[in-house]
Amino acid sequence: MGKKLLTIIILVVAMAFALAGCGGSKGQSSQSAGKETAKQETQASGKIRVAVIVKALNSDYWHLVEAGAKDAGAKLGVDVTVLGPAAETQVTEQVSMIEDQITKKVSALAVAPSQPSSAIPAFERAKAQKIPVVLIDTDAPWQDKVSFVGTGNYVGGKQAGEFLAKKLGKGAKIAILRGALGDPTHDERANGAVEVLKAQGLEVVTIQPANSERQMGMSVMENILQAHPDIQGVFATNDEMALGALRAIEAAHKNIIVVGFDGSPDALKSIKEGKLTASIAQNPYNIGYMGVEAAVKAVKGESVDKRIDTGTKVITKENVQEEMDKLAKILGKK
Structure with missing residues (x-):
């Protein structure tokens, strides 16, 4: 009887150890999987x-x-x-x-x-x-x-004003097309141009918003030409508006200097073709x-520096090809 009881006790203990071993193996496996998942999540979110x-x-x-x-x-x-x-x-x-x-x-x-x-x-x-x-x-x-x-937008606007003043001289009448009201970028560009134009004795006869859009630039310019048929120069605070204004000027068969801002590929193409006069190129x-x-x-x-200026330059027919080649490479068109 004693030997039989001892045998039963040994069997129970052995089974307990076996179960504990299985449980421990399962626990270690789950823990390892959890760590791996956490690692993956950290890598993903990191x-x-x-x-x-x-x-x-x-x-x-x-x-x-x-x-x-x-x-x-x-x-x-x-x-x-x-x-x-x-x-x-x-x-x-x-x-x-x-x-x-x-x-x-x-x-x-x-x-x-x-x-x-x-x-x-x-x-x-x-x-x-x-x-x-x-x-x-x-x-x-x-x-x-x-x-x-x-970009130093105010400085870029002044560059546009200086270009127009040099081309047209004192007394010339200028119209400005600008982006949406309340946009400080276009405020600065327009204000920079106005400062130089007035200082050089040119007359800014109107400043009209055309919301940075080509089609609106065309329609606004049509209205300006009706109200001020003696306009000699136009500064648009982006190229889309400049190209729209150019369409209106061409349709009216007028010879007016148009300066844009951005140095966009379409503007550069127009400059090369002798249509748009110049663009203040950003980067x-x-x-x-x-x-x-x-x-x-x-x-x-x-x-990090609090202000990082990416620069501007005036693009005309003289240096347009170099700029076109650079942008074509960036956009993968060459």
Whole structure:
């Protein structure tokens, strides 16, 4: 009886150890799998994601910004998403895009605000979520931005004024077509030109908004020509409006100097053909590229200059081919 009981006890103990061993093996396996999943999640969430939100994706200018941003992302090994509404006047849609990217918890934002005052509340939400915000192309009076990356728009406007003053001389009558009211980029460009034109004795007879659109630039210019048939020069604060104004001028069979702003591929082609007189060329590729660079540095806790000027230059028939070759290479058209 005693031997039988001892045998039963030994068997029970052995089974208990076996079960414990199985349970331990299963537990270790689950723990290992959990660690691997967590590792994968960390790797997935650890990659820097930058959302670049521009004013619109309806022109070569913004496509050049997009190209620069994506090239920076590829070089730096970060994910870059470029978004923008259908038109620069769609302010509400742009703000919604910013808020959507905040909800998606991107690592950083690079934004060209169409209407800075409307975008600032969204920037504040990004700050609350510890998402750094870099402003590109257009600055905003928001002290918590990482940096402003873009053109010295006032200086560029002055370059346009100087070009017109040199070409036309004192007493010439000038019309200015500008982007949407409330857009500081176009405020600065127009104001810079006006300062020089007035100082040089030229008369700015009208400043009209054409919302950065070619078709609207044409219709606004048609109205200006009716009201001021003796116009001698036009400055448009972007190339789309300049090209639209040029159509109206050609249809009216007038010989008027037209200066645009951006140095877009369509504008350069027109300059080469002897139609558009000049364009104040920005470097939209660098705006996109350096904007993403600044955003990535901010995510990594590195120092970033508060203002990064990407420069401007006057493009005329004399230097247009060089600029065309450069942009064609960037856009993959050569």
